[in-house]
Amino acid sequence: MRLLSFICAACFIVEEVHAWGFKNGVLHNSIWLEQAAGVYHRESRKGRYQLTYKEAKAVCKYEGGRLATYKELEAARQIGFHVCSAGWFDKGRVGYPIVKAGPNCGFGKVGVIDYGYRLNKSERWDVYCYNPTVKECGGVLTDQQKIISSPGYPDEYEDEQICYWHIRVRYGQKVRVHFLDFDVEDDTDCLADYLEIYDSYDDLFGLAGRFCGDNLPEDFISTGNVITLKFLSDSSVTAPGFQLEYTALNSTLLSQDTKILLP
Numbered sequence: 001m002r003l004l005s006f007i008c009a010a011c012f013i014v015e016e017v018h019a020w021g022f023k024n025g026v027l028h029n030s031i032w033l034e035q036a037a038g039v040y041h042r043e044s045r046k047g048r049y050q051l052t053y054k055e056a057k058a059v060c061k062y063e064g065g066r067l068a069t070y071k072e073l074e075a076a077r078q079i080g081f082h083v084c085s086a087g088w089f090d091k092g093r094v095g096y097p098i099v100k101a102g103p104n105c106g107f108g109k110v111g112v113i114d115y116g117y118r119l120n121k122s123e124r125w126d127v128y129c130y131n132p133t134v135k136e137c138g139g140v141l142t143d144q145q146k147i148i149s150s151p152g153y154p155d156e157y158e159d160e161q162i163c164y165w166h167i168r169v170r171y172g173q174k175v176r177v178h179f180l181d182f183d184v185e186d187d188t189d190c191l192a193d194y195l196e197i198y199d200s201y202d203d204l205f206g207l208a209g210r211f212c213g214d215n216l217p218e219d220f221i222s223t224g225n226v227i228t229l230k231f232l233s234d235s236s237v238t239a240p241g242f243q244l245e246y247t248a249l250n251s252t253l254l255s256q257d258t259k260i261l262l263p
């Protein structure tokens with residue numbers, strides 16, 4: 001009987017492993033990783049496919065990393081890193097990691113879809129960076145709706161973090177940010193730790209608010225289809241951080257209302 005129980009338990013484990021393992025060479029997993037094994041994807045703050053090779057290198061360096069090598073990209077892919085955007089990687093090569101074959105991405109293939117070494121380094125693509133110590137935060141988000149948390153949430157974030165989330169929804173839509181939880185080191189003028197919202201795709205223009213403390217900020221609605229969130233923590237005192245949800249709003253109804261109001 002004990003043996004039978006053991007066998008059944010073993011069957012169960014095999015099934016579990018199977019559900020999350022490779023099936024026909026494809027990682028059977030419904031959640032694709034946004035970063036893995038120190039590799040992550042970035043696009044220009046101007047949008048998709050805007051980086052020359054030189055600019056791509058600068059993006060990785062700015063965050064303390066460097067361009068990923070083919071081997072690093074493939075190692076990340078093997079544990080679930082899946083991105084449908086071609087980017088520069090080491091030595092002027094361009095490609096992207098595909099875990100699950102699909103009709104709209106990767107020509108139905110699985111693997112690092114490799115465009116090879118580009119002769120023209122002025123071509124514009126995204127980039128794949130490598131930084132094994134990178135804090136898990138930030139990224140380029142194009143989903144219609146998503147919950148974003150400070151790194152480690154609901155545990156306290158660490159000192160000296162900087163995260164940028166570039167959010168881009170469809171042209172003609174707006175982005176609504178709704179705060180679910182907020183507790184960031186309190187400080188006059190929020191100069192120590194803060195979350196900033198920019199009504200633009202970078203942190204140069206359109207600062208819409210800087211937040212710290214434990215008051216839940218009000219909802220924010222963008223004027224266009226892009227926003228940037230910047231979270232920064234200084235070298236001492238941490239807190240549980242924040243959680244917020246952004247949603248893409250169709251502004252069609254809104255503009256129809258506006259038209260009615262116009263003379």
Ligand SMILES: [Ca+2]
Pocket residue numbers: 185192193233234235236237238
């Ligand atoms: Ca702090």
